Amino acid sequence: MTTVGRLEVICGPMFAGKTTELIRRLRLHADSGEAVLAVKPARDTRYGAGALRSHARDSFIALEMHGAGELLTLAVQAGIIGIDEAHFFGADLAGPVAALVASGKRVIISGIERDHRGRPFPPFPDLLCEADEVLKLATVCARCGAPAIHSHRLFENDDPIAVGGPGEYEARCRVCFRAGA
Ligand SMILES: [Zn+2]
Numbered sequence: 001m002t003t004v005g006r007l008e009v010i011c012g013p014m015f016a017g018k019t020t021e022l023i024r025r026l027r028l029h030a031d032s033g034e035a036v037l038a039v040k041p042a043r044d045t046r047y048g049a050g051a052l053r054s055h056a057r058d059s060f061i062a063l064e065m066h067g068a069g070e071l072l073t074l075a076v077q078a079g080i081i082g083i084d085e086a087h088f089f090g091a092d093l094a095g096p097v098a099a100l101v102a103s104g105k106r107v108i109i110s111g112i113e114r115d116h117r118g119r120p121f122p123p124f125p126d127l128l129c130e131a132d133e134v135l136k137l138a139t140v141c142a143r144c145g146a147p148a149i150h151s152h153r154l155f156e157n158d159d160p161i162a163v164g165g166p167g168e169y170e171a172r173c174r175v176c177f178r179a180g181a
Helices: 018-031 068-074 086-102 124-130 174-179
Strands: 006-011 036-041 051-053 059-061 063-065 080-083 106-111 133-136 150-153 169-172
Touching: 006 018, 006 086, 006 124, 018 036, 018 051, 018 059, 018 080, 018 106, 036 068, 063 068, 068 086, 080 086, 086 106, 086 124, 150 174
Parallel strands: 006 106, 006 133, 036 063, 036 080, 080 106
Antiparallel strands: 051 059, 150 169
């Protein structure tokens, strides 16, 4: 029987529950006995190494990956591959992910699809195009309570890749995001 690969993308602003949803899906596969690999960026050290961790304190054992080039080697034994905070890996992640899907693996990716200025955040333009399934999560605007789709940065730094948590970023709706400050 042919094994058909699949790409699932979970995206949205910070604090929308993306990692929680990724962990939920990975647990379902692990509980049914499938070989699951979870990876996260080595530079994302907010809540400690060795596991995916959500803001809600859910966790799932994960390997740390320094760059997208390591993915194919790490994933050799796995049928299900979960990747958290995919925006940290940049555009280089799209090729290895497509190769895994083409080889019959199921890849589930979580991350922020827009940067702190609201621009498309690589590798999400490519991943969203390639995906079999997309889940866009929203949360509540920190300013007005409307549905929030943006991650507003509260500190001065124009590097799109800058780690932060509550106090450094705020989820905002379209209107409050445009208003800035
Ligand atoms: Zn708002």
